[in-house]
Amino acid sequence: MRPHFAAFALLAALTAPARAADTLLPSWPSDLTPVKITPPEAFGPMGKGVWAGPVAYPAMHPGVSCVDCTNLIFVGVLVATPSKVYGTTRMLHAYTSGELPTPAGVTLTRMPAPDGYTESWEEDVTQPNRQTRTIYINADAAGKPTEFATCTLRDAEPAKQNKCILFTALDSAPSVQVNVVFAARMWPERDTIRAQVLRMVDAWRQ
Numbered sequence: 617m618r619p620h621f622a623a624f625a626l627l628a629a630l631t632a633p634a635r636a637a638d639t640l641l642p643s644w645p646s647d648l649t650p651v652k653i654t655p656p657e658a659f660g661p662m663g664k665g666v667w668a669g670p671v672a673y674p675a676m677h678p679g680v681s682c683v684d685c686t687n688l689i690f691v692g693v694l695v696a697t698p699s700k701v702y703g704t705t706r707m708l709h710a711y712t713s714g715e716l717p718t719p720a721g722v723t724l725t726r727m728p729a730p731d732g733y734t735e736s737w738e739e740d741v742t743q744p745n746r747q748t749r750t751i752y753i754n755a756d757a758a759g760k761p762t763e764f765a766t767c768t769l770r771d772a773e774p775a776k777q778n779k780c781i782l783f784t785a786l787d788s789a790p791s792v793q794v795n796v797v798f799a800a801r802m803w804p805e806r807d808t809i810r811a812q813v814l815r816m817v818d819a820w821r822q
Contacts, residue, residue, distance in 0.1 A: 641706075647790040648698075665694060670689070672685045687802060696791050732754060751766050753765075780806070792821065794814060
């Protein structure tokens, strides 16, 4: 995975859900509790509530200078902002329930949910560019989503193809949202990737 390709995907992960969240009010209030996150110096400083960068997996070392890393992932951290998981899930449910018309060229098909998820959809887009991706949602017993993930299997833009993006938050500090971008071939390792990333970010919390 080339750094500039994955960085592009991470940028999409950080911005697209925010636009969705602005359209419809989620049923679940976002946790906006301020939390101080201080990454180690080697990872670079935290911006105004945002940090993003490459990480060498599974060593979890900074990936900025990594040249031959086989498994390079890209991690994003957002603090005290409206939940991407809530906003994106709310938008998806508005489409699938008929509350909002599905955009032209978009077909959403319900799929069996794999282990670890409560809901799954296949999204096929024919315009303006052809794209096929699978959407995964995990919700708690009350129906509140705790994770939203997508894997893009086909896209007109090579930078977005065969990429998975996972959105979740720290259990210990729900206002700290964590996004991870990784190669689709690593999807079977998602539980380990998620656990190691959350452990890393939680260690940065003060």
